[in-house]
Amino acid sequence: MKSILEERWHHLPEADVTDFLETASDRGLDTFEVGHRQEQFGLNTITQKKGKSPIILFLLQFNQPLVYILLAATVVTSLLREWVDAGVIFGVVLVNAVIGFIQEAKAVKAIEALAHSMTSTATVLR
Numbered sequence: 220m221k222s223i224l225e226e227r228w229h230h231l232p233e234a235d236v237t238d239f240l241e242t243a244s245d246r247g248l249d250t251f252e253v254g255h256r257q258e259q260f261g262l263n264t265i266t267q268k269k270g271k272s273p274i275i276l277f278l279l280q281f282n283q284p285l286v287y288i289l290l291a292a293t294v295v296t297s298l299l300r301e302w303v304d305a306g307v308i309f310g311v312v313l314v315n316a317v318i319g320f321i322q323e324a325k326a327v328k329a330i331e332a333l334a335h336s337m338t339s340t341a342t343v344l345r
Contacts, residue, residue: 265339276323280316 228236237244248256257263271279280286289312296305
């Protein structure tokens with residue numbers, strides 16, 4: 220028999236799942252077994268994904284095809300000794316990155332606030 224992790228366990232009959240988990244649907248787990256399984260598998264919590272650092276978020280603003288083209292144009296205009304044009308192009312790229320960083324930081328904070336405001340509860344039989 221396959222491991223329950225390899226199965227689509229949510230499609231299995233209740234009897235198969237309770238047999239595999241060595242429990243009964245009418246009485247659940249006793250306190251000792253709950254403690255033992257928590258030691259073995261850890262607490263039944265959802266782990267939060269670690270966010271990206273602000274420096275990485277800022278640098279990711281430059282990871283766009285149009286920005287690559289503008290940076291290449293900056294290099295070309297610098298090689299042609301058109302310093303004002305190169306400065307203006309680079310300034311536009313930099314302002315774009317700063318604005319994108321600020322907007323993304325605000326969006327991340329809004330998503331975090333929404334995640335903290337949501338509560339998940341479940342009624343279970345031990």
